[in-house]
Amino acid sequence: MTYEPLKLENQVCFRLYTAARLTMGAYHPYLDPLGITYPQYLVLLVLWEQDKQPVNDIAHKLLLETNTVTPLLQRMEKSGLVNRTKGKEDSRQRIVSLTKKGIEMREQAKHIPECLSADIIKNEGSVEEITQMIPTLDKLIEGLKQNNQQINN
Amino acid sequence: MTYEPLKLENQVCFRLYTAARLTMGAYHPYLDPLGITYPQYLVLLVLWEQDKQPVNDIAHKLLLETNTVTPLLQRMEKSGLVNRTKGKEDSRQRIVSLTKKGIEMREQAKHIPECLSADIIKNEGSVEEITQMIPTLDKLIEGLKQNNQQINN
DNA sequence: TCAATTTATATCGTTCACGATGCAAAAATA
DNA sequence: TATTTTTGCATCGTGAACGATATAAATTGA
Numbered sequence A, B: 001m002t003y004e005p006l007k008l009e010n011q012v013c014f015r016l017y018t019a020a021r022l023t024m025g026a027y028h029p030y031l032d033p034l035g036i037t038y039p040q041y042l043v044l045l046v047l048w049e050q051d052k053q054p055v056n057d058i059a060h061k062l063l064l065e066t067n068t069v070t071p072l073l074q075r076m077e078k079s080g081l082v083n084r085t086k087g088k089e090d091s092r093q094r095i096v097s098l099t100k101k102g103i104e105m106r107e108q109a110k111h112i113p114e115c116l117s118a119d120i121i122k123n124e125g126s127v128e129e130i131t132q133m134i135p136t137l138d139k140l141i142e143g144l145k146q147n148n149q150q151i152n153n
Numbered sequence C: 001t002c003a004a005t006t007t008a009t010a011t012c013g014t015t016c017a018c019g020a021t022g023c024a025a026a027a028a029t030a
Numbered sequence D: 001t002a003t004t005t006t007t008g009c010a011t012c013g014t015g016a017a018c019g020a021t022a023t024a025a026a027t028t029g030a
Helices: A012-034 A038-049 A055-062 A066-078 A100-109 A112-123 A127-131 A134-151 B012-034 B038-049 B055-062 B066-078 B100-109 B112-123 B127-131 B134-151
Strands: A082-086 A094-098 B082-086 B094-098
Touching: A012 A038, A012 A100, A012 A112, A012 B012, A012 B038, A012 B134, A038 A055, A038 A066, A038 A094, A038 A100, A038 B012, A055 A066, A055 A094, A066 A082, A112 A127, A112 B134, A127 B134, A134 B012, A134 B112, A134 B127, B012 B038, B012 B100, B012 B112, B038 B055, B038 B066, B038 B094, B038 B100, B055 B066, B055 B094, B066 B082, B112 B127
Parallel strands: none
Antiparallel strands: A082 A094, B082 B094
């Protein structure tokens, strides 16, 4: 009985990749009525915590590149959720602020986390077990951040 | 001290989404020289376990839709990794088989899993802790599969 | 002060990911 | 057998993700 690393079933990354995709799928019933996608929901979470942030801060908090976030914000501006104004001190910056619609969406989104927990309980049973993964995921993310930085230097 | 579900830092899904993206990034140094992407690597893993499978089987094993896998396989055919031939019993099927190049790539990819483990150890320390998440991830994936099926009915 | 460098954002091209739709072959059923 | 339904795959459109590159503004430093 030998351990075979090239087997799909032995790969942690495949599970992360799949779990992430399926979890995003589970958000669909709640985000579709609001007319937003999961990455757009993440941007809103960031702005609901603190309004009026430059693109870079948002990208940094989501661990995304600005060339991912810029088009995302452009789409959100087009759909009336945010405004993008030139920075006053630093005119290279684009300050992203919530519109009335963006602010009000928070009320509608308020119950999404508990809805998702309920869905998970319904089909699988244990939110506790899942939340126990958080410290490990955080350590993994921190390590991967450093690793990928080393690659790009 | 109230728990705030709408805070980014309290969201498990965001961590899965981030961990998955960053892990895929960590594969780059090993996959780029082979000229393949991470999803293409997953397809190869499936075909290395068993050659000559219809599109549907591959999609099912990767938990992807066929409309994701079909273009993926078309690109892999164009880059000379696989062939796609009409099924003999069921002519609706497309049987995907490895080319010589696809078979030989297994040798070059052999050490990727241990390289990735080494990278994780280097920057974070504990592969054991990460592999301990596997049962939980599997339960989560299984529950989400059922949940998302219920949605689409 | 002026050139060189860095920084913040944007643009472009390629590859996923997936909902919606189309189509032909197979299976089910009348 | 003829018709309906299902199945397997493909195509199209949209929205991420991200590497590479561009551009203008700010910063550094000679």
